[in-house]
Amino acid sequence: xxxxxxxxxxxxxxxxxxxxxxxxxxxxxxxxxxxxxxxxxxxxxxxxxxxxxxxxxxxxxxxxxxxxxxxxxxxxxxxxxxxxxxxxxxxxxxxxxxxxxxxxxxxxxxxxxxxxxxxxxxxxxxxxxxxxxxxxxxxxxxxxxxxxxxxxxxxxxxxxxxxxxxxxxxxxxxxxxxxxxxxxxxxxxxxxxxxxxxxxxxxxxxxxxxxxxxxxxxxxxxxxxxxxxxxxxxxxxxxxxxxxxxxxxxxxxxxxxxxxxxxxxxxxxxxxxxxxxxxxxxxxxxxxxxxxxxxxxxxxxxxxxxxxxxxxxxxxxxxxxxxxxxxxxxxxxxxxxxxxxxxxxxxxxxxxxxxxxxxxxxxxxxxxxxxxxxxxxxxxxxxxxxxxxxxxxxxxxxxxxxxxxxxxxxxxxxxxxx
Amino acid sequence: xxxxxxxxxxxxxxxxxxxxxxxxxxxxxxxxxxxxxxxxxxxxxxxxxxxxxxxxxxxxxxxxxxxxxxxxxxxxxxxxxxxxxxxxxxxxxxxxxxxxxxxxxxxxxxxxxxxxxxxxxxxxxxxxxxxxxxxxxxxxxxxxxxxxxxxxxxxxxxxxxxxxxxxxxxxxxxxxxxxxxxxxxxxxxxxxxxxxxxxxxxxxxxxxxxxxxxxxxxxxxxxxxxxxxxxxxxxxxxxxxxxxxxxxxxxxxxxxxxxxxxxxxxxxxxxxxxxxxxxxxxxxxxxxxxxxxxxxxxxxxxxxxxxxxxxxxxxxxxxxxxxxxxxxxxxxxxxxxxxxxxxxxxxxxxxxxxxxxxxxxxxxxxxxxxxxxxxxxxxxxxxxxxxxxxxxxxxxxxxxxxxxxxxxxxxxxxxxxx
DNA sequence: ACTCTTTGTTGGGGCAACGCCCAAACTAAG
DNA sequence: CTTAGTTTGGGCGTTGCCCCAACAAAGAGT
Numbered sequence: 001x002x003x004x005x006x007x008x009x010x011x012x013x014x015x016x017x018x019x020x021x022x023x024x025x026x027x028x029x030x031x032x033x034x035x036x037x038x039x040x041x042x043x044x045x046x047x048x049x050x051x052x053x054x055x056x057x058x059x060x061x062x063x064x065x066x067x068x069x070x071x072x073x074x075x076x077x078x079x080x081x082x083x084x085x086x087x088x089x090x091x092x093x094x095x096x097x098x099x100x101x102x103x104x105x106x107x108x109x110x111x112x113x114x115x116x117x118x119x120x121x122x123x124x125x126x127x128x129x130x131x132x133x134x135x136x137x138x139x140x141x142x143x144x145x146x147x148x149x150x151x152x153x154x155x156x157x158x159x160x161x162x163x164x165x166x167x168x169x170x171x172x173x174x175x176x177x178x179x180x181x182x183x184x185x186x187x188x189x190x191x192x193x194x195x196x197x198x199x200x201x202x203x204x205x206x207x208x209x210x211x212x213x214x215x216x217x218x219x220x221x222x223x224x225x226x227x228x229x230x231x232x233x234x235x236x237x238x239x240x241x242x243x244x245x246x247x248x249x250x251x252x253x254x255x256x257x258x259x260x261x262x263x264x265x266x267x268x269x270x271x272x273x274x275x276x277x278x279x280x281x282x283x284x285x286x287x288x289x290x291x292x293x294x295x296x297x298x299x300x301x302x303x304x305x306x307x308x309x310x311x312x313x314x315x316x317x318x319x320x321x322x323x324x325x326x327x328x329x330x331x332x333x334x335x336x337x338x339x340x341x342x343x344x345x346x347x348x349x350x351x352x353x354x355x356x357x358x359x360x361x362x363x364x365x366x367x368x369x370x371x372x373x374x375x376x377x378x379x380x381x382x383x384x385x386x387x388x389x390x391x392x393x394x395x396x397x398x399x400x401x402x403x404x405x406x407x408x409x410x411x412x413x414x415x416x417x418x
Numbered sequence: 419x420x421x422x423x424x425x426x427x428x429x430x431x432x433x434x435x436x437x438x439x440x441x442x443x444x445x446x447x448x449x450x451x452x453x454x455x456x457x458x459x460x461x462x463x464x465x466x467x468x469x470x471x472x473x474x475x476x477x478x479x480x481x482x483x484x485x486x487x488x489x490x491x492x493x494x495x496x497x498x499x500x501x502x503x504x505x506x507x508x509x510x511x512x513x514x515x516x517x518x519x520x521x522x523x524x525x526x527x528x529x530x531x532x533x534x535x536x537x538x539x540x541x542x543x544x545x546x547x548x549x550x551x552x553x554x555x556x557x558x559x560x561x562x563x564x565x566x567x568x569x570x571x572x573x574x575x576x577x578x579x580x581x582x583x584x585x586x587x588x589x590x591x592x593x594x595x596x597x598x599x600x601x602x603x604x605x606x607x608x609x610x611x612x613x614x615x616x617x618x619x620x621x622x623x624x625x626x627x628x629x630x631x632x633x634x635x636x637x638x639x640x641x642x643x644x645x646x647x648x649x650x651x652x653x654x655x656x657x658x659x660x661x662x663x664x665x666x667x668x669x670x671x672x673x674x675x676x677x678x679x680x681x682x683x684x685x686x687x688x689x690x691x692x693x694x695x696x697x698x699x700x701x702x703x704x705x706x707x708x709x710x711x712x713x714x715x716x717x718x719x720x721x722x723x724x725x726x727x728x729x730x731x732x733x734x735x736x737x738x739x740x741x742x743x744x745x746x747x748x749x750x751x752x753x754x755x756x757x758x759x760x761x762x763x764x765x766x767x768x769x770x771x772x773x774x775x776x777x778x779x780x781x782x783x784x785x786x787x788x789x790x791x792x793x794x795x796x797x798x799x800x801x802x803x804x805x806x807x808x809x810x811x812x813x814x815x816x817x818x819x820x821x822x823x824x825x826x827x828x829x830x831x832x833x834x835x836x
Numbered sequence: 837a838c839t840c841t842t843t844g845t846t847g848g849g850g851c852a853a854c855g856c857c858c859a860a861a862c863t864a865a866g
Numbered sequence: 867c868t869t870a871g872t873t874t875g876g877g878c879g880t881t882g883c884c885c886c887a888a889c890a891a892a893g894a895g896t
Contacts, residue, residue, distance in 0.1 A: 012465040013439045014853060015882045021431045022884090039843055047430040051884055053844060076842025077892045162788050172788050220662040234755070236661075241654045243757025244638040244794075253787045254751040258675065265787065333672040334755060337652070339661025369671045369683065370580050370590050376662075432884060433851045440853085457874055469853055471876060494873025495861040 016405075022047070023404040026055050027064060030084055031108070031401065035068050037079030056082055062407045063088035064108065064400070084108045089400060089407055090150045092141055093392025094134060094157040095202060096183075098122050098175050101134040103141050104386065106393035107150070108400070114141050115386075122176045130176075131183065135190040152195050153407070154396035158202035158388040159183060160229075165246030168199065174264070175229070198395065200242075202388045203249045207233020208240050209383055209391030210344045217377075222340040224251065224331065225387070226349040227298075230272040234338060252276065256330055274326040277348050280305075284319035298385075302351040309355045317355065324356035328363025335368050335376050346381035353380040434823075440465070441822040444473050445482060448502055449526070449819065453486050455497030474500055480825045481506035482526060482818070502526045507818060507825055508568045510559055511810025512552060512575040513620060514601075516540050516593050519552040521559050522804065524811035525568070526818070532559050533804075540594045548594075549601065553608040570613050571825065572814035576620035576806040577601060578647075583664030586617065592682070593647065616813065620806045621667045625651020626658050627801055627809030628762045635795075640758040642669065642749065643805070644767040645716075648690040652756060670694065674748055692744040695766050698723075702737035716803075720769040727773045735773065742774035746781025753786050753794050764799035771798040 029044060030036070036044070042052040059065040060082075068081035086107035094103045099121060105114040116137045122130050134157070142152050161173030168184040184199040191197060207223035219238045225231050230252035234241040241248050252272035253265055260269030273279060284305060285292050291301045308316040331343050343364070345353050361378050368376065383390060400407060447462060448454070454462070460470040477483040478500075486499035504525035512521045517539060523532035534555045540548050552575070560570050579591030586602040602617040609615065625641035637656040643649050648670035652659040659666050670690035671683055678687030691697060702723060703710050709719045726734040749761050761782070763771050779796050786794065801808060818825060 012443060012463045012469070012853085013436050015436070015884095018431045018433075018436055018883065025430060037843075045430045048885055049844065050846080050886085051430070053846095054883085072893080073842070075840075075894060077844080079843060236654060236659045237657075239655075241659070241756070243654075244759035245757055247757035247788060248755065250754045250757075250787045253785075254754050255747060255785050256674075256676075256751075258747065267785070329673060329676065333674075333751065336668045336672050337666065337752060337755070338659070339663055339665035339668075341662035367671075367673050367685070369668045370665060430884085433853095436852065455874075466854055467875065468855085468877080472852085475876095490862080491873075493863055493871075495875085497874060 020403050020405050022051075023055055023059060024402055026052065027059060027084075027404050028401050030065070030082065031110075035081040035083035037071065037081055039079060041082070058409075059404060060085075061409045062404060063410060064404055064407060086111060087148065088150055089153050089397075090114075090145050091153050091393045091396030091398075091400075092138060092155045093205070093389040093394070093396065094138065094155060095205075095389045095392070096122065096130065096134060096157065096159045096176065097202070098160065101130065101137060102386075102389055103134075103137045104389040104393050105141050105145060105152075106390065106397060108397065110394070110397075113148070113150070114144050115389075116141060122178075127176075127178050127181045128186065131186050131190065135187060138187075138191060151407075153400050154196045154198065155187070155191070156198045156200060156205065156392035156395040157183065157187065158200055158205040158392050160202050162247050162250070163199055163201050165200070165242065166244075170199070196399070200392070200395070201231070201233075201246065201249065203231030204233040204240055204242065204246075205389075205391035205395060206346055206383075206387035207235055207249065207344075207391065208395055209387045210346070210381060211235050211238060211240075217341055220339070220341045221344055222331070222334055222338055222342075223344045223346060223381075224327070224349060225347040226275065226277060226327075226345070227347050228272075228277050230276050232346075234340075236338070251330065251334065254330060254333065256326070256333070271326070271330045275323055275330060279326075280319055280323045280348075280352075283322055284308075284316050298348070299351075302348055305352055306355070309352070320352060320355040321359050324359025325363050327356065328360040329367060331360060331378075332364050332367025335364060340376055342377040342379050344379050344381050346383065346387050347385065350381040350384065438821050438823050440469075441473055441477060442820055444470065445477060445502075445822050446819050448483070448500065449528075453499040453501035455489065455499055457497060459500070476827075477822060478503075479827045480822060481828060482822055482825060504529055505566065506568055507571050507815075508532075508563050509571050509811045509814030509816075509818070510556060510573045511623070511807040511812070511814060512556060512573060513623075513807045513810070514540065514548065514552060514575065514577045514594065515620070516578065519548065519555060520804075520807055521552075521555045522807040522811050523559050523563060523570075524808065524815060526815065528812070528815075531566070531568070532562050533807075534559060540596075545594075545596050545599045546604065549604050549608065553605060556605075556609060569825075571818050572614045572616065573605075573609070574616045574618060574623065574810035574813040575601065575605065576618055576623040576810050578620050580665050580668070581617055581619050583618070583660065584662075588617070614817070618810070618813070619649070619651075619664065619667065621649030622651040622658055622660065622664075623807075623809035623813060624764055624801075624805035625653055625667065625762075625809065626813055627805045628764070628799060629653050629656060629658075635759055638757070638759045639762055640749070640752055640756055640760075641762045641764055641799075642745070642767060643765040644693065644695060644745075644763070645765050646690075646695050648694050650764075652758075654756070669748065669752065672748060672751065674744070674751070689744070689748045693741055693748060697744075698737055698741045698766075698770075701740055702726075702734050716766070717769075720766055723770055724773070727770070738770060738773040739777050742777025743781050745774065746778040747785060749778060749796075750782050750785025753782060758794055760795040760797050762797050762799050764801065764805050765803065768799040768802065 038052050038056055039049055042049045063085055065082050066085040068083045070078045071081055072078045086109045090105045090107050090113055092105050100119045102117040107113050159170055160175045162171050164171050170178055170181045170183050188197045203225050206225050210223050212218040221235045223232045232251050233249045254271045255269045256271045257269035261273040263270035263273045281292050291304050456470050456474055457467055460467045481503055483500050484503040486501040488496045489499050490496045504527045508523045508525050508531055510523050518537045520535040525531050536551055577588055578593045580589050582589050588596055588599045588601050606615045621643050624643050628641050630636040639653045641650045650669050651667040671688045673687045674689045675687035679691040681688035681691045699710050709722050
């Protein structure tokens with residue numbers, strides 16, 4: 001039996017919905033399992049070849065698929081592989097951080113088409129001005145996509161702070177110095193409403209980027225994102241857990257050491273006071289050490305730490321060990337609650353993770369109730385600091401995979417002249 | 419647009435699926451919003467009256483609905499309310515605990531039809547024997563339901579321990595002294611396979627019981643279940659979060675006080691060492707106090723604690739305060755990670771919760787990043803210690819609401835003679 | 837050249853929702 | 867008491883979309 005919806009939507013299912021669902025199913029299957037012929041697609045999905053033929057031809061009309069190369073099998077008529085059309089639609093992700101705004105456009109296949117970044121100091125500028133700069137970047141990106149003949153299906157923006165998705169307002173953005181800013185509303189009015197604009201927490205989007213659709217080992221994961229603060233996201237059954245207001249994933253302010261160090265949030269013993277980048281730097285270097293100079297770029301600091309660790313500098317290794325222990329302690333708390341298949345370390349954790357990993361794994365084993373049978377893997381992200389924008393772009397594209405009919409039908413263009 | 423499935427099921431949607439989905443939708447709507455006429459049902463679901471008529475008549479043939487009383491409206495023809503038929507199908511929930519096995523049968527409306535309980539000492543008996551006793555209870559319940567003309571649609575069993583749902587094995591049951599026991603397989607072969615048998619963690623089922631279907635304020639909740647150990651469950655978007663192996667919700671072994679008290683699991687500083695029932699009893703009473711005598715029944719101990727608290731006994735109040743503080747600290751950790759709309763206290767927390775609540779709320783406010791905007795309510799469960807069996811029975815019934823066609827069609831019985 | 841195998845398309849049939857119509861049942865007037 | 871007005875619930879034909887069966891297309895092997 002095919003498992004139909006248990007969503008909250010309390011509307012009846014009609015025939016167009018069946019079509020939508022099956023179009024999306026075929027599209028997602030090709031994304032998750034790669035190009036293949038109509039016949040194998042039909043076999044995979046348990047549908048007839050005729051049905052798949054009509055689905056594929058509709059998706060081609062909507063320019064989401066293209067006929068690929070002819071594949072010679074051992075016997076029988078050769079098959080024409082169908083594959084995702086990367087050139088027609090793109091999703092845009094964006095990020096608003098203390099020292100920059102940036103955008104990234106991904107095509108249907110997940111390949112980067114465009115990337116833009118503007119350095120600025122969000123603290124010294126008005127929120128409206130910063131959002132104006134971001135809107136400029138987005139407009140440039142959209143124009144660039146138009147030139148290539150690609151249409152934009154959506155924009156998803158990650159902000160550093162607590163974003164209330166029920167009210168569409170950034171309620172607390174201490175790093176940016178923004179409070180109660182209706183980011184979504186402002187951007188929508190600024191951009192003119194030609195495509196949907198969604199705003200979410202940065203850590204949540206970074207977590208979404210780590211989900212490999214179709215990989216069963218990546219459906220229940222916990223993403224820990226380390227910078228000065230520590231955040232992340234929870235993915236359960238392939239879906240991001242947002243919580244009732246969208247505030248889920250604020251791991252940095254779990255109190256792991258009652259009465260411990262003073263945190264910037266005003267409390268004591270928050271996890272990020274012992275596992276954030278500041279804790280590492282203070283343990284690893286004296287105050288006059290260049291890596292503690294705020295002027296030094298983040299990438300350079302981390303490269304320097306890796307260099308020292310590689311040279312077996314005792315103090316650096318000890319600092320990484322100590323932070324790793326705390327990361328593992330916090331990870332174990334969350335693993336007991338969530339039982340993820342993997343914990344993915346991103347942000348600065350990914351950069352210096354090779355030297356922290358064993359400590360994290362040790363503490364995780366020590367702190368999890370059933371380490372042998374519930375075994376949680378520790379993995380390092382390869383996405384780097386662009387995880388949030390990538391996750392945003394992926395999220396924008398997700399709506400197309402859920403409902404391909406939102407992309408307009410066009411006459412099949414036979415060899416368009418460029 | 420109606421939101422169709424994004425489930426992992428990678429099979430195509432066919433017409434019978436549409437029917438299944440709409441039958442389930444109508445059935446759930448009547449469960450969640452109460453009896454109503456076909457016409458209002460059609461209006462609510464955005465379907466035509468004729469469609470709803472056929473859906474309802476099919477559900478009546480399957481004996482899931484019945485025509486209710488005629489309702490006189492202000493004008494026009496009076497409507498016949500349709501309502502859930504409580505007499506035809508029942509789901510059974512069961513529980514395996516240290517000192518008892520028990521069952522509960524619920525009808526479609528969620529009303530208790532049958533309840534059985536057998537006291538035993540699981541530690542001193544062989545697992546197969548205990549499961550045999552449980553199977554007896556289940557058989558008795560089924561026979562009793564048969565007599566009433568109700569059929570059993572499923573059995574869901576909660577066990578105290580880590581139940582690996584991917585392998586269908588209870589891997590760790592320290593309280594029961596059970597390790598690697600294939601509970602599901604044993605029960606299925608014992609019961610003969612006339613209905614599906616599912617096994618899950620006790621805390622997860624108790625959490626499932628707290629979800630009020632249709633209540634938007636109960637879709638993202640965190641359930642904390644206190645006994646000697648502390649467990650619970652996470653409900654996100656109305657669905658239970660199970661994690662990759664089904665081990666999610668083991669909150670009791672989160673380490674909240676590194677280097678703290680020794681726990682039965684071998685580690686130090688586990689949350690249940692400071693928030694479990696043992697911690698409360700040890701703080702509230704001397705070793706020779708009757709409430710610390712293991713022979714005393716749990717309910718009686720809690721009643722005595724409530725009595726003393728009501729008389730303003732200083733030591734009792736202080737103990738409740740201290741435990742409440744620790745419950746709040748742990749709750750805050752989880753609330754930062756999960757951002758639930760409500761935290762529901764069950765088990766012994768619910769019994770003595772009136773005297774702990776203010777401490778819990780205070781610490782929760784103190785430990786959550788944005789208490790004002792993300793406001794998490796603290797609620798006391800009213801289900802008592804039967805939450806797990808009730809949740810099991812509810813889970814068994816859930817399959818009917820998801821796919822009503824699994825219940826066989828019968829000829830419409832006109833006024834059956836009893 | 838002929839058969840065998842696999843692919844992709846075409847036409848007919850059936851299921852299920854939709855739209856429209858009508859009998860039924862009751863209220864509110866005249 | 868009759869008549870108009872309103873709402874309910876079911877029957878009939880239409881439409882959308884998937885399934886089944888048959889068939890043309892395109893090679894590989896003999």
